[in-house]
Amino acid sequence: MRNHARALALIATLSVSTAYAQDPKGDVAWDLLAGLTSEVGPRMPGSEAEARARVWAEARLKALGFSKVAVEPFRIRGYVRGRDEANLLAPIPFKLAITALGYSGTTPEKGIEGDVVYFPTLDALKAAPAGSLSGKIAFIDHAMKRNQDGSGYGPYGQVRRAGPAIASGKGAIGVVIRSIGTDSHRNPHTGGTTFPDGVKPIPAGAVSNPDADLIARIARSGKAIRLSLTLTGKTTDNLPSGNVIGDLPGRDPSLPPILLGCHLDSWDLGTGAIDDAAGCAIITAAALKAQEGGAPLRTIRVLWAGSEELGGFGGKAYAEKHSEPHALAMESDFGAARVWRVQFNMADKALSDRIAAALSPMGIVRGSGKADGGTDVEPVIEKQKLSVVDLNQDGTHYFDLHHTPDDTLDKVDPAELAQNVAAWAEVLKVVANEAGPIAAAP
Amino acid sequence: MRNHARALALIATLSVSTAYAQDPKGDVAWDLLAGLTSEVGPRMPGSEAEARARVWAEARLKALGFSKVAVEPFRIRGYVRGRDEANLLAPIPFKLAITALGYSGTTPEKGIEGDVVYFPTLDALKAAPAGSLSGKIAFIDHAMKRNQDGSGYGPYGQVRRAGPAIASGKGAIGVVIRSIGTDSHRNPHTGGTTFPDGVKPIPAGAVSNPDADLIARIARSGKAIRLSLTLTGKTTDNLPSGNVIGDLPGRDPSLPPILLGCHLDSWDLGTGAIDDAAGCAIITAAALKAQEGGAPLRTIRVLWAGSEELGGFGGKAYAEKHSEPHALAMESDFGAARVWRVQFNMADKALSDRIAAALSPMGIVRGSGKADGGTDVEPVIEKQKLSVVDLNQDGTHYFDLHHTPDDTLDKVDPAELAQNVAAWAEVLKVVANEAGPIAAAP
Numbered sequence: 001m002r003n004h005a006r007a008l009a010l011i012a013t014l015s016v017s018t019a020y021a022q023d024p025k026g027d028v029a030w031d032l033l034a035g036l037t038s039e040v041g042p043r044m045p046g047s048e049a050e051a052r053a054r055v056w057a058e059a060r061l062k063a064l065g066f067s068k069v070a071v072e073p074f075r076i077r078g079y080v081r082g083r084d085e086a087n088l089l090a091p092i093p094f095k096l097a098i099t100a101l102g103y104s105g106t107t108p109e110k111g112i113e114g115d116v117v118y119f120p121t122l123d124a125l126k127a128a129p130a131g132s133l134s135g136k137i138a139f140i141d142h143a144m145k146r147n148q149d150g151s152g153y154g155p156y157g158q159v160r161r162a163g164p165a166i167a168s169g170k171g172a173i174g175v176v177i178r179s180i181g182t183d184s185h186r187n188p189h190t191g192g193t194t195f196p197d198g199v200k201p202i203p204a205g206a207v208s209n210p211d212a213d214l215i216a217r218i219a220r221s222g223k224a225i226r227l228s229l230t231l232t233g234k235t236t237d238n239l240p241s242g243n244v245i246g247d248l249p250g251r252d253p254s255l256p257p258i259l260l261g262c263h264l265d266s267w268d269l270g271t272g273a274i275d276d277a278a279g280c281a282i283i284t285a286a287a288l289k290a291q292e293g294g295a296p297l298r299t300i301r302v303l304w305a306g307s308e309e310l311g312g313f314g315g316k317a318y319a320e321k322h323s324e325p326h327a328l329a330m331e332s333d334f335g336a337a338r339v340w341r342v343q344f345n346m347a348d349k350a351l352s353d354r355i356a357a358a359l360s361p362m363g364i365v366r367g368s369g370k371a372d373g374g375t376d377v378e379p380v381i382e383k384q385k386l387s388v389v390d391l392n393q394d395g396t397h398y399f400d401l402h403h404t405p406d407d408t409l410d411k412v413d414p415a416e417l418a419q420n421v422a423a424w425a426e427v428l429k430v431v432a433n434e435a436g437p438i439a440a441a442p
Numbered sequence: 443m444r445n446h447a448r449a450l451a452l453i454a455t456l457s458v459s460t461a462y463a464q465d466p467k468g469d470v471a472w473d474l475l476a477g478l479t480s481e482v483g484p485r486m487p488g489s490e491a492e493a494r495a496r497v498w499a500e501a502r503l504k505a506l507g508f509s510k511v512a513v514e515p516f517r518i519r520g521y522v523r524g525r526d527e528a529n530l531l532a533p534i535p536f537k538l539a540i541t542a543l544g545y546s547g548t549t550p551e552k553g554i555e556g557d558v559v560y561f562p563t564l565d566a567l568k569a570a571p572a573g574s575l576s577g578k579i580a581f582i583d584h585a586m587k588r589n590q591d592g593s594g595y596g597p598y599g600q601v602r603r604a605g606p607a608i609a610s611g612k613g614a615i616g617v618v619i620r621s622i623g624t625d626s627h628r629n630p631h632t633g634g635t636t637f638p639d640g641v642k643p644i645p646a647g648a649v650s651n652p653d654a655d656l657i658a659r660i661a662r663s664g665k666a667i668r669l670s671l672t673l674t675g676k677t678t679d680n681l682p683s684g685n686v687i688g689d690l691p692g693r694d695p696s697l698p699p700i701l702l703g704c705h706l707d708s709w710d711l712g713t714g715a716i717d718d719a720a721g722c723a724i725i726t727a728a729a730l731k732a733q734e735g736g737a738p739l740r741t742i743r744v745l746w747a748g749s750e751e752l753g754g755f756g757g758k759a760y761a762e763k764h765s766e767p768h769a770l771a772m773e774s775d776f777g778a779a780r781v782w783r784v785q786f787n788m789a790d791k792a793l794s795d796r797i798a799a800a801l802s803p804m805g806i807v808r809g810s811g812k813a814d815g816g817t818d819v820e821p822v823i824e825k826q827k828l829s830v831v832d833l834n835q836d837g838t839h840y841f842d843l844h845h846t847p848d849d850t851l852d853k854v855d856p857a858e859l860a861q862n863v864a865a866w867a868e869v870l871k872v873v874a875n876e877a878g879p880i881a882a883a884p
Contacts, residue, residue: 186847210850405628408652
């Protein structure tokens, strides 16, 4: 109870004293979100900025009353961005809005030039004959559309994840994709790609959707397209990263904790507000809010994972280091729009019914899919066969902003952020007070 | 009538054969808009691209059946963009989304650095003591809000037009403003500024609204702000520009023509779709549509003006060259959103009533303000005391896109574009068939 009282006192203090607070009521989640995006800024995996974020996170979690706050370091293979430029050279000159993909190959400082081969889909690229792209730059188009559950990201994201390696295998000297995103702004969407062993990394970038529209129009007109491409960033081994964890101790320390995940790192084009400062703000504020009626039975642990964006390094490191048992895992890494659905991976139907009943008055429906957490908690879920609750956020607009320069604080609606915190707190009040085992579905 | 028939035949042909046509029905306005933005692209005043645009425009107007199509050259003082970069150095490192303003001063290639003095308004800057900005970079904030008639652009635009010179007068080494725009995307709004004789031009740029939000948050926190600024563009004299004009002859060549204005040039960050390819598309398609019932009494002339963006050079050149009498002038240079209001500067109330009555079934209301045309026709209106009809477009979202990289084809709604053409054609069918003098209000 002492921790609980201290936490509540600190909430009041911090919400007034935080330099960047905007909500006149004072709000832990907003303060964390505004602080991380404004006092730290972009937090690329393995960067100096991500290291500053860990220092900031450790101080904030301690100030909020978390105990056993710890930074847990690991090393990663990262991508250090250089200069990203591309220009249409023919049929008209035009400076394209481009970003390098993570793990892109590196061009010389003066860039490369090539004729473009246009592929309307990833399947069209796959069907191109071996060697047919020698000396060429491949352009891969697609038709990703927005939807509420974000399920387009899996299939359409393959253009980014797998497309560059396929183009390289057919001899391309570079590859440009239509951004994996649903907006129509001149802001490209970055994200990681992969070049499997034996495949030569080639320069790989994404142009904004309006730029891709122009390239597609030109391709339809039958005119030849020529591009210059300068992407001087470098894949770099052995960069420092780390997780930050902190506990709000439960009344019964013998019970395994509830684990809440988010990620501290972000892409570097924006300030990582929706991806994923918002997630860390939500889980942390909810963990504190769940103390309001008195500390629950179980410890609640927050995991602010490092280097999620380049391959989920933080989640893997956590699972490796933390072999102690956990009760259940949850993650917030899909922006800050309102929670509309809850899904479970839970053997105890009565328990999941109680959670769904607690959320129902908020207009949150129960889905029939299987909860899987997210990248930062999946490794420990897999290893320990943990039960999971997913609070699904409305993803209709998520891929308008995802991995773009536009992922900034102004995009978050404080009322929707607060709805997330309230929903998470409802779940925590149930699961953190459950004395018996909380098993995953068989 | 021969011209009319030829024009109609060509409309049908062109709408099918144009490489970039998207509208399956074939549509002159859309084809012009898609063509100018895709086949020419950005068209900076005085640039090689603007010259290509004149060649393109001349060919298109001829192909559409216009007669007396002519390119009328003039020379301008232009601004040739260089490399635009800015970085927050303190309290956190952050790459800002910045654009140089037209006629900005020039930094060395390696840029400049300075401590920032934050001014919440232009008035606050004006109130700063003489010499108080020596060695500093001024940041000018403001609170422009969206509105339907775009009337915020006059007062808030002064931050861009006058702010840099004021900062220079107080000793600043550079100036950065919040973009004159109403969106919240990481796309800065460019536009011209002015340094009056005797005022030293200093590097002057605009950052996107989310960047300005961040700077404002830091300023409110009391932390010191330091910036680097690299704007290597140069003001350049004696660049070639020009207007393109074309006529659809009326049945009575002795009557002065109706003059319809737009501008062919654009800023260079986007492709100038709403500013002002749409305007040229609208007036030209409407002039042709007004021929549908047979050529009207009066000649309709289109003026696709050059170098509007840097000081209305084309409109001035037209007024100087064309001392022959005109009957009435109109202009389209406010995007492609639907026409919601008509206003007049016209002595003959019965005539304006007939126009308003023709527009009323389209849901277009009559306003009580005085029509003034626009930058490209104002000089000839002033010189000849011409009557004017303004078809006001909905400007609610215009300053989301204005002068940004986001001014691209995808932002235009084909249905709204068509509504503009239809409204303009209604007006033309009345005024171009008016036999008597069409005088301005006294």
